[in-house]
Amino acid sequence: MRWLSDVEECFFTCFCPADKRVKCTLNLLRFSAKDWWRLINMSYTPEQRATVSWEQFSEMFRSRFVPLVERERLSQEYLDLRQGTESVTEITKIFTERTMFCPEFASSEQAQMTQYLSMIKTDIRQFVSTQCYGSLVELQEAARRR
Known part of the structure; x- marks a missing residue:
């Protein structure tokens, strides 16, 4: 890929x-x-x-x-991705890599933003979701600042 x-x-x-x-x-x-x-x-x-x-x-x-079973596994990993002990920078890097392997879930920037919000820690999500962001990059920067 x-x-x-x-x-x-x-x-x-x-x-x-x-x-x-x-x-x-x-x-x-x-x-x-x-x-x-x-x-x-x-x-x-x-x-x-x-x-x-x-x-x-x-x-x-x-x-x-890239066998179908592998693509399905990667898709599931993308959908299940959640921030644990990783920093926002680390989880953003993982998110970006997984997005590359799952283009069907990243068809629009809005879809990527929704997925990104769902995988970051609750306290960060609550903080950044109070604002409107024009792009995924803006959303990721706000999460890093938090």
Whole structure:
């Protein structure tokens, strides 16, 4: 998941056009991932290979390298995340990492803010929830200040 995220950031940085993303990504595959793509590639015609979109490729990649059971476990960890003895900075880092693995629960900034509020300690939540925040970053900063 982190590798896919890194590749997508490169697309943004390099202004990679959508129709070239899969082709560029194939050069970054290593070891078992390269072998996996070679096997898939053998079953595709050249025309089919040329039409694989980034969305299709990344879904195939996730299905192969991040098994469903693992994605479900990560999703449950995200939903169950609660601040214990961690500082706000530490729990915010954990929250950010878990959010990356659960994009279905982080579809909007408001959804992330709601989840973040639900996982911080009650005394911090009570303090920060009395204000309105325009962004997740603002909410996290208020929690740190508290």
